[in-house]
Amino acid sequence: MAGANIAAEMFGTDVFDGKDATADKLPASYHHHVELENGKKVRNVSDPNKNIKSFLKTELSLGHLDGMQKHLWFAGARHRATQLHFQIAIGREIVISDRMDLHLLWDNRRVFLKPIPRFLLDPAFWKSNLTCPATCTCQNAQQANPRPQAGNQEQPPMNHELPPINHETPPMNNGQPPANQELVPCVDTLRKVAFGFLYSYVCLISSESDFFVANEKRLLPRNEDDATIKWANWQILARELIKVYDPDKVHPRFHRAELRLHRINIIHRFTQLPLFNPYLREWRDYGSLFRENLAWIATTTVFIALVLTAMQVGLATDQLKDNRSYQRASYGFSVFAILGPLCAFGTVALAALYNLVKDLPWLLGGGTASSTVHPPGDTQPNQDTQAINGVVLQERGTEGDGGMV
Numbered sequence: 001m002a003g004a005n006i007a008a009e010m011f012g013t014d015v016f017d018g019k020d021a022t023a024d025k026l027p028a029s030y031h032h033h034v035e036l037e038n039g040k041k042v043r044n045v046s047d048p049n050k051n052i053k054s055f056l057k058t059e060l061s062l063g064h065l066d067g068m069q070k071h072l073w074f075a076g077a078r079h080r081a082t083q084l085h086f087q088i089a090i091g092r093e094i095v096i097s098d099r100m101d102l103h104l105l106w107d108n109r110r111v112f113l114k115p116i117p118r119f120l121l122d123p124a125f126w127k128s129n130l131t132c133p134a135t136c137t138c139q140n141a142q143q144a145n146p147r148p149q150a151g152n153q154e155q156p157p158m159n160h161e162l163p164p165i166n167h168e169t170p171p172m173n174n175g176q177p178p179a180n181q182e183l184v185p186c187v188d189t190l191r192k193v194a195f196g197f198l199y200s201y202v203c204l205i206s207s208e209s210d211f212f213v214a215n216e217k218r219l220l221p222r223n224e225d226d227a228t229i230k231w232a233n234w235q236i237l238a239r240e241l242i243k244v245y246d247p248d249k250v251h252p253r254f255h256r257a258e259l260r261l262h263r264i265n266i267i268h269r270f271t272q273l274p275l276f277n278p279y280l281r282e283w284r285d286y287g288s289l290f291r292e293n294l295a296w297i298a299t300t301t302v303f304i305a306l307v308l309t310a311m312q313v314g315l316a317t318d319q320l321k322d323n324r325s326y327q328r329a330s331y332g333f334s335v336f337a338i339l340g341p342l343c344a345f346g347t348v349a350l351a352a353l354y355n356l357v358k359d360l361p362w363l364l365g366g367g368t369a370s371s372t373v374h375p376p377g378d379t380q381p382n383q384d385t386q387a388i389n390g391v392v393l394q395e396r397g398t399e400g401d402g403g404m405v
Contacts, residue, residue, distance in 0.1 A: 011123060011126075011237055011240040011241060011244075012123050012240070013123075013233060013236045013237040013240055014123070014233075015121050015229045015230075015233040015234060015237055016121075016223055016229065016233075024049065025117075025118040025119040025122050025125065026048040026049060026052070026055065026119055027048060027117070029045050029046060029047060029048070030045075030046060030048050030055050030058055030059065031043050031044070031045055031046075031058070032044055032046065032054065032055075032057075032058040052129055053129075053187075056129065056130075056187070056190050057190065059100065059117065060100055060190045060193045060194055060197075061100060061101065062100055062101050062193060062251070062253055063099075063100075063101035064101070064268060064272055064279060065101050065253055065264075066253070067271065067272070068264075068267050068268065068271055068272075069252050069253065071267045071271060072253070072256050072259065072267075073256075074263050074266075074267060075256070075259040075260050075263040075264050075267060076256040076257065076258055076259040076260060076263075077256065078255050078256055079256070079257055080203040080257055081104060081200045081201075081203035081204050081257035081258065082203075082204075082257070082258065083203070083204060083205075083206050083207065083210050084204050084205060084209075084210040084213040084214060085207065085209040085210050085213060087111050087204075088213065091108075091109070092106060092109065092110055092111045093109060093110040093111070094110070094111060094113055094213070094217050094219075095110045095111065095112050095113070096113065096114075096115060096217065096218070096219075097112040097113070097114060098114055098115065099114060100114055100193065100197065102114065102280070103197065103200070104200060104257055104258050104259060105258070105259050105260075105261045105264060105280070106258050106259070106260060106261060107260070107261045107262060111258065112261075113204075113217075113219060114197070115218060115219045115220070115221070116197075116198070116201060116219065116220055116221060117221070118221040120194055120197070120198060121221065121237075126194075129187070130187055130190060130191045130194055131187070131191070132186060132187060132188060132191075189251065191249075192249060192250055192251040193251045193253075193254075195241075195249055195250055195251075196250040196251045196253065196254030197254065198241060199241055199245055199250060199254065200254055200257060201214075201219075202238045202241050202242060203257065205220075205234065205238070206238075208231060211231050211234060215228045215229075220234075261279070261280060264279045264280075265278040265279045265280065267279075286352050286355075286356075289348070289351065289352055289355075290348065290352070293344075293348040293351075294345075294348070297341055297344045297345060297348070300340070300341070300344070301341050304336075304337045304340065304341070305337075307333065307337075308333070308334065308337055311329075311330045311333065311334075314326065314330075315327070315330060
């Protein structure tokens, strides 16, 4: 399977020139949510070395964006990511967020960027953890059901020349793995996300100006002595990634680079019920919720008052005071002017009530997050990943978004 093996030789550039003495290129720990038997979600802080597959599943997770693919046209057009220097030129502040599901989301003031993890710049890591082995489910599915070849059908030209594929895999028997080996989960989706993420940085860092901004904002990893990656090495890596780029090998989310956060929130409200849950909640207390929403309600009410004043003037004129259509319109708008702001304020109050009810278990629990230390080897109910020596923090609010106080 070409798509599975291409990651093994996708790039071979060591951007650190062999000076990176860090044998362990993974982070110190990682946070992932699990669901207990009672339905509560808890955050587990774990050692990534104990279960690299689980770590990658969390690190490269697109969250709810994955379920909103067919609606993303509303949040952003199909285009490459805008260069870093131009992001700053148009007034966007670069905000560091170590979450893949926030990468390249923007609003009028800022753009969220996930720094490149050190392990994603290590060719050996790609080969050992982001390449499908012979016992992968996708490999066996293709062996068992080969794609039919169209007779004498002319193949479309490729835009980029792919490097040689590594076929050094254990022999297969009629599409089945060796008897002493079990099928392993496919990493095709994770690889596509990782490749799309790296390619987004190829677009973000095009010039030396972009490279300077990236290092200043710590978007690129550094050596142990805090020395930055050399510009020449980044040039080589970027050109290697451009050479092997293929839209089919990239996750569909990265076909659209920057996504507008406000519109993502709208999509999320209508595709991930309930309506009161935005994709990224920007308020952290009830006072902020009311202040943010009452501002636009007050602005709308002032505009409605101006229209009502103009209608009253119209009703006092000889031309309109006996016009039945104008009177009906004035009556309808007057009713709307009364009910509209009341309904809007009621919706904000319902949102606050919804969050209060959702936070009640946390509030009744004493107002502090509970923590449980799990000894090595201890397991948790219904946990889909390996339990490790870590601390489980029970949180309120939405997953990864915190709650309100």
